[in-house]
Amino acid sequence: MDKENHSSKPIIISIISLTLFLGIWELVCRGGLIDPVFMPAPSKIFARAVKLIGNGELMAHTLASTRRVMVGFMISSMVAIPFGIFLGSSRLFMAICDPFISLLRPLPSMSWIPLSLLWLGITETQKYSIVFMGSFAPSLLYIIEATKSIDPLLIRAARNLGASKLDVMREVILPGALPQIISGLKVMLGIAWTCIISAELVAAREGLGFMIMNGKEYFQTDTVMLGMVMISITVMVIDVVFKKFERRLLPWTR
Amino acid sequence: MQLKKVNISTLLLALTMAVMLTLAPGTASADNKPEKVTVIYGGSSWLGHYPAWVGMEKGLFKKHGLGVLFQNFYASSGRMGSLIAGDLDVASTGSISAIALMAVGNKSFFAFGTQDSYATVEGIIARDGINSLKDLKGKKLAAPFASSAHVLVLDLLQQAGLDPEKDLTLLNLKVNEMPAAMSSGEIDACAAWTPHFNKLLNMKGNHLLANDTEFSLYKKYKLGPGPDLLVVRKDFAQKYPNTCNAFVKGYFEAIDMLINKPEECAQVLVKLTNLNMEDQMTVLKDIEWIPGSKQKALMSDPGDFVKGMQKLGDFLTRHGQIDQSPMVKDWVTTDMLP
Numbered sequence: 001m002d003k004e005n006h007s008s009k010p011i012i013i014s015i016i017s018l019t020l021f022l023g024i025w026e027l028v029c030r031g032g033l034i035d036p037v038f039m040p041a042p043s044k045i046f047a048r049a050v051k052l053i054g055n056g057e058l059m060a061h062t063l064a065s066t067r068r069v070m071v072g073f074m075i076s077s078m079v080a081i082p083f084g085i086f087l088g089s090s091r092l093f094m095a096i097c098d099p100f101i102s103l104l105r106p107l108p109s110m111s112w113i114p115l116s117l118l119w120l121g122i123t124e125t126q127k128y129s130i131v132f133m134g135s136f137a138p139s140l141l142y143i144i145e146a147t148k149s150i151d152p153l154l155i156r157a158a159r160n161l162g163a164s165k166l167d168v169m170r171e172v173i174l175p176g177a178l179p180q181i182i183s184g185l186k187v188m189l190g191i192a193w194t195c196i197i198s199a200e201l202v203a204a205r206e207g208l209g210f211m212i213m214n215g216k217e218y219f220q221t222d223t224v225m226l227g228m229v230m231i232s233i234t235v236m237v238i239d240v241v242f243k244k245f246e247r248r249l250l251p252w253t254r
Numbered sequence: 255m256q257l258k259k260v261n262i263s264t265l266l267l268a269l270t271m272a273v274m275l276t277l278a279p280g281t282a283s284a285d286n287k288p289e290k291v292t293v294i295y296g297g298s299s300w301l302g303h304y305p306a307w308v309g310m311e312k313g314l315f316k317k318h319g320l321g322v323l324f325q326n327f328y329a330s331s332g333r334m335g336s337l338i339a340g341d342l343d344v345a346s347t348g349s350i351s352a353i354a355l356m357a358v359g360n361k362s363f364f365a366f367g368t369q370d371s372y373a374t375v376e377g378i379i380a381r382d383g384i385n386s387l388k389d390l391k392g393k394k395l396a397a398p399f400a401s402s403a404h405v406l407v408l409d410l411l412q413q414a415g416l417d418p419e420k421d422l423t424l425l426n427l428k429v430n431e432m433p434a435a436m437s438s439g440e441i442d443a444c445a446a447w448t449p450h451f452n453k454l455l456n457m458k459g460n461h462l463l464a465n466d467t468e469f470s471l472y473k474k475y476k477l478g479p480g481p482d483l484l485v486v487r488k489d490f491a492q493k494y495p496n497t498c499n500a501f502v503k504g505y506f507e508a509i510d511m512l513i514n515k516p517e518e519c520a521q522v523l524v525k526l527t528n529l530n531m532e533d534q535m536t537v538l539k540d541i542e543w544i545p546g547s548k549q550k551a552l553m554s555d556p557g558d559f560v561k562g563m564q565k566l567g568d569f570l571t572r573h574g575q576i577d578q579s580p581m582v583k584d585w586v587t588t589d590m591l592p
Contacts, residue, residue: 202427219354
């Protein structure tokens with residue numbers, strides 16, 4: 001009983017702080033202290049959400065963006081995980097690839113728009129590629145670091161016991177690095193979502209990024225903020241799913 | 255003691271100067287001199303900003319004691335956002351942005367004029383084989399959403415009995431990305447405005463499908479899908495009436511110059527547009543400038559322009575682009591006009 005009270009306390013505090021924040025925000029807006037073009041009241045954002053849920057637009061935008069982010073992110077992870085483990089376990093190849101990774105790492109996803117348009121046109125693939133480029137280099141670095149963090153003593157011990165390179169990879173490096181890789185990918189998924197505005201800037205007619213930019217053109221700040229809230233909520237939901245997946249995949253880390 | 259005397263006389267002198275400086279704007283105001291000598295104008299290389307540029311380059315504002323600072327913006331929405339945030343004093347804007355801002359109830363600006371009509375430099379360009387709007391069925395058509403070209407497309411598709419959601423693929427694309435998309439075959443048609451409109455028309459295999467003259471409100475009110483509108487920040491207009499009058503005088507003198515001496519104007523406009531003289535003259539020939547003498551009749555309620563703008567607001571509401579149609583006349587002022 002005491003334990004239950006203890007665990008529910010932070011949730012109650014969070015709910016109170018959120019309610020207070022929304023209440024003050026609503027009062028400030030209703031009192032005319034802020035022009036609604038600059039900051040709409042929470043009730044206006046809610047009303048916009050109700051309208052867009054009613055006509056199905058909000059779900060369509062959310063699904064379109066989720067699809068783009070997930071496809072771009074999955075491809076990025078599928079390339080980054082084996083490549084990162086390989087680079088993390090080979091000093092020679094790390095030295096060869098390091099300058100290229102350093103060049104790619106600081107590039108914002110938006111900087112890939114002109115080239116991706118030339119290479120891939122105004123297709124869905126172009127949108128996936130923006131998410132891919134925005135999340136690939138940071139994911140790769142996370143995986144390299146996770147692989148490098150394996151205690152070299154464990155690798156040496158396995159080798160001394162007669163394990164082949166493949167055995168070492170399968171029995172030592174992968175189980176050791178996987179928890180860190182999964183945690184890194186969770187962070188990277190959040191980063192992949194930050195690419196959605198860039199991805200939907202060109203030739204998109206649906207998606208949360210499109211919804212935000214189109215709302216901006218018509219000064220519908222409530223639509224803009226609703227789009228932002230939806231990105232956050234979607235990331236939170238995906239995070240919960242990811243955590244469940246993590247528990248199943250890595251039972252030894254519980 | 256001597257030091258004290260000096261200090262007192264210095265203080266008196268400073269006070270006198272301060273009083274004179276404080277009174278100076280009042281005196282200037284009485285003489286109809288601008289209360290504020292610099293106006294920050296929001297523009298771009300679009301033709302609607304030619305008069306402001308010509309006025310600056312030809313010293314027409316300076317003649318009225320005014321300096322104009324020209325700030326560049328890619329889109330009207332950014333320009334209007336900066337105007338209501340207080341970063342700009344005066345601007346020309348595409349009317350869709352202005353109507354959208356009216357629709358959300360923002361009352362911090364006035365519309366005081368419309369400077370041009372350009373129905374033949376914006377339209378839908380299609381690939382050969384698409385000979386009518388009905389031929390667009392099943393094709394890919396691009397337009398920059400939330401723009402005059404988008405409104406034109408929605409209107410023309412409606413006239414042709416086509417549903418943009420079901421009958422074709424309508425893509426959101428910026429005008430500067432259209433030439434590449436047309437040449438690579440990714441789109442079959444696009445709606446654009448000058449100078450990209452002219453570039454697209456000159457590309458092999460392309461032709462004009464329809465222009466602004468086909469727009470339903472143009473047929474009735476001679477109003478294009480996104481006519482240019484002159485706007486001023488409300489508190490600026492109220493605080494600095496002489497400055498606004500000086501701006502308007504210089505501005506419409508620039509329009510007179512654009513009408514009477516287009517070649518002379520083209521020489522200074524190429525610096526803004528980066529077009530060559532020949533192309534610049536071609537664009538100028540396609541524009542009908544509206545002089546100061548005709549402004550009051552257009553902008554007064556129920557002038558044709560205000561009526562047309564109201565219809566445009568209703569059109570945007572019908573097509574779900576804005577939530578409600580604003581009462582446009584509430585944002586229009588004729589006080590600043592000659």
